[in-house]
Amino acid sequence: MIARSPLNGLPASPLPAPNGDAAAPSETDLYAQLGVLARFIDTTIKTISQFHDPMSATTEQLPEAASHLKDLKRLTEEGAHQVMRLVETIQENHKNLTQTLIELAVNLPSPLDRAMLARLEQGLNALAGDDKRLTDIITALSFQDLVAQRVNKLVTIVDAVEHKLLELVVIFGPYTKGAGAAEASKATEMLKQLEASKTTAMNQDLADEILKQFGFN
């Protein structure tokens, strides 16, 4: 019967205790102890190797995930600019319309048509109210800046995690690109779909062009 160490199930040391209480182990005991130790190391290596492929897969997916996060930032930025372009056009039209209404009010023929003046004032007030709403739309778009800042932080985190995972993969065994392919499953599929959307996504102009080629008018 081999004595067990209280730590990690490892066999107890075959060496005599420093105070000389235990007798020196026999050669047979020593081989038995070495056998247990060898099995322990073998089990540990197998356990670690089970994590190798999932870690490799994750390490390979992270740069793509970071790239898609950056795309998200770019898309929200483009969307915000598009809304602002439209709002700015309306703001400019409102400015011209306001000027016109003021000129009409100032140049009303006498005797003064009070009903007409009241309607012009009503129009000016409505325009002022809408101008306030347009400015609110513009300021609401600052959400994009907050999104972008969070995305930047996420990208930094993903990069750091990737770096740490790569270190672990290198420590646990030789890193082989594609080793974790079988482990990738759902995450890989999602990344593939995202990647494909970069090249296959089309805008309405392109869709209309294709429809036209097929006889749609």
Add this chain to the structure above:
Amino acid sequence: MPADPNMKILVVDDMSTMRRIIKNILKQLGFSNMDEAENGQEALQKLRADTFGFVVSDWNMPVMPGIEMLRAIRADEKLKHIPVLMVTAEAQKENLIQAIQAGVNNYIVKPFTAETMQEKINKIFNK
């Protein structure tokens, strides 16, 4: 003394969306003379090359963050008088204290409204 509507304003932010939003609000508030910069370093170059009356700046920017730019402005004999308004998502108390110590004139936390910006500008220029 109210803010001069003709003074040149420098809007500093690394996000183009935010620069456009701030410029639009400033335009609605009656300011039309504006320029922009993507980071503190570019802003300092522009400030040294031209005459500006007001700076509206973000905090988190690559190359040179807003707080460093603010310190550089306050350390520059020719620029130190320019009022600086910080518009930032850095809503930590420590950040605000840092900005105050560096000589900021006022501080807006994102997201914000046009009214807040008007109120802050009035406070800066009506002192």
